[in-house]
Amino acid sequence: MMRRDRWVALATLVMLQLFVVAAGAHLLASDALVEKEARPVASPEPVPVPVVTAGPVLAAGGGGPLPAKTTLTERLTKALGDPALGRRVGAVVVDASSGERLFGSNADRGITPASTTKVVTAVAALASLGPDTRLSTRVVRGPSPDSIILVGGGDPTLTAGRADGSVYPRPASLASLASQTAKTLKAAGTTKVTVAYDDGLYTGPRTAASWKPGYVPEGSVAPVTALMVDEGKVSSGSRQRVSDPSKAAYAKFVALLAKYGVKAANKTARRAGAPAGAEEIARVESAPVYALVERALTLSDNDLSEALARHVALKEGEPASFDGGAAAVRKVLTRLNAADGVQVFDGSGLSPKNRITPAALARLVSVAASPAGPHLHSALSGMPVAGFTGTLGHRFGASDSAHGLVRAKTGTLNGVSTLAGLTTTKDGRLVAFAFMADDVPGWGAEAALDRLAAIVTG
Numbered sequence: 001m002m003r004r005d006r007w008v009a010l011a012t013l014v015m016l017q018l019f020v021v022a023a024g025a026h027l028l029a030s031d032a033l034v035e036k037e038a039r040p041v042a043s044p045e046p047v048p049v050p051v052v053t054a055g056p057v058l059a060a061g062g063g064g065p066l067p068a069k070t071t072l073t074e075r076l077t078k079a080l081g082d083p084a085l086g087r088r089v090g091a092v093v094v095d096a097s098s099g100e101r102l103f104g105s106n107a108d109r110g111i112t113p114a115s116t117t118k119v120v121t122a123v124a125a126l127a128s129l130g131p132d133t134r135l136s137t138r139v140v141r142g143p144s145p146d147s148i149i150l151v152g153g154g155d156p157t158l159t160a161g162r163a164d165g166s167v168y169p170r171p172a173s174l175a176s177l178a179s180q181t182a183k184t185l186k187a188a189g190t191t192k193v194t195v196a197y198d199d200g201l202y203t204g205p206r207t208a209a210s211w212k213p214g215y216v217p218e219g220s221v222a223p224v225t226a227l228m229v230d231e232g233k234v235s236s237g238s239r240q241r242v243s244d245p246s247k248a249a250y251a252k253f254v255a256l257l258a259k260y261g262v263k264a265a266n267k268t269a270r271r272a273g274a275p276a277g278a279e280e281i282a283r284v285e286s287a288p289v290y291a292l293v294e295r296a297l298t299l300s301d302n303d304l305s306e307a308l309a310r311h312v313a314l315k316e317g318e319p320a321s322f323d324g325g326a327a328a329v330r331k332v333l334t335r336l337n338a339a340d341g342v343q344v345f346d347g348s349g350l351s352p353k354n355r356i357t358p359a360a361l362a363r364l365v366s367v368a369a370s371p372a373g374p375h376l377h378s379a380l381s382g383m384p385v386a387g388f389t390g391t392l393g394h395r396f397g398a399s400d401s402a403h404g405l406v407r408a409k410t411g412t413l414n415g416v417s418t419l420a421g422l423t424t425t426k427d428g429r430l431v432a433f434a435f436m437a438d439d440v441p442g443w444g445a446e447a448a449l450d451r452l453a454a455i456v457t458g
Helices: 002-011 024-028 071-080 114-129 174-187 245-259 290-300 302-315 322-335 360-371 445-457
Strands: 018-019 057-060 089-095 099-105 136-141 147-151 193-197 278-287 407-413 416-424 430-438
Touching: 018 071, 071 089, 071 099, 071 136, 071 445, 089 360, 099 360, 114 290, 114 322, 114 360, 114 407, 114 416, 136 174, 147 174, 147 245, 147 360, 174 245, 174 278, 193 245, 193 407, 290 302, 302 322, 407 445, 430 445
Parallel strands: 147 193
Antiparallel strands: 018 057, 089 099, 089 430, 136 147, 136 278, 407 416, 416 430
16 A cells, blocks of 8 residues: 555656755765766666655646747757767657657657667556566475475565665565575474575576677676576676576575575585476565666666566566567557557667667657556656766756756667656646667767757756
8 A cells, every 4th residue: 555655645746847855965965876877888787776755856737838849949959960969869859748749850760779768668567567566586395395496586686685674675585585484494394405496487598689798797787587686796786797697596595595594405506397386485575566667767777677578578478588578568568559669679778779769758758657547657756867866866967957857767878878758848848758869979978968858848
């Protein structure tokens, strides 16, 4: 009910205006919420988000007059000529309520979206899985009385140690799972077991064929598996990823079991499918999907976005793979009448083959903002706030007219810079926008995109 109460308080989210309150300075000072988007990859390394109780908030508004199209066109057209954006630029601004296009320039051209792909994944996950769904990691009985199997449920946020209550969203704990398991086993007089692991929930390659080979070594993403802890990192706070997240999670689980008084009889990791109908002896669950979506968008979390795409695949009857995730996401968007202009090959936006039109991105933002779809609102509340949170924390300075007023998802790859989200105009109209460039010659594109968003706000 906590989530429902929260959304009652934010029921007018889609027609609201962002403004800065005095406590916003606290958020600006929070290093964990001011993650600069890493280059040349599509997102920064995810870090835990501290729970905060104040900051940029949403105030009543959204029903003001439409901005004058002539003035908007004149100003945006001039700003789009910034050479920092390169030669392939697309832009669109639409009224969030009616979908009316207020401005468009190459709005229907497919452009490499980078991490704004996560908007697609987020909306599909919320629509298909539902905001309250949780991802489970379990331990079940093996084929013999003295054997157990650790079963991955596709939760990359599962943490090896005890969950930190100050982190939002609070992750499930492998230590808690091991403690539960040991307690159950010892109650039955068992202190030594054969341990195996099952990561068979996902299928297909662990990295996308279109991904650059350096993504895993440089720490942008882990190999995608259904069993991992701390997003496949070698250690907490490290960007480095393990080569086999499933085996690493298994090893940590075995070590934790020993800590709680149960030893593994086998010395090497063993992969085995859990028997159908196997008795469950322990379980931990992730935060609900709405909170996972918020994390994925705020921190531009590649690992979590890939996991969400696979869970959409499972729910939609497709293989839990890169191809299956892409097909399932398209199914969901088709039901939402929002599939036109979207072609994706992964859930994170790391793939340079992805193509999304600015019109399609703005349409998705408007769909998520609709009063008819309150279950999709987390796709908006998870977007970084200009000058305050996530990948926009270092952008839009305090003197910028859009400071605290723009809520948008960023995207960065080599030669690609994108920004899609929503804002409220000075006259109080809620509008959605998408600005995309994928032939960027240098490093000034972010500032150019920010100026475009500020023009819409001002």
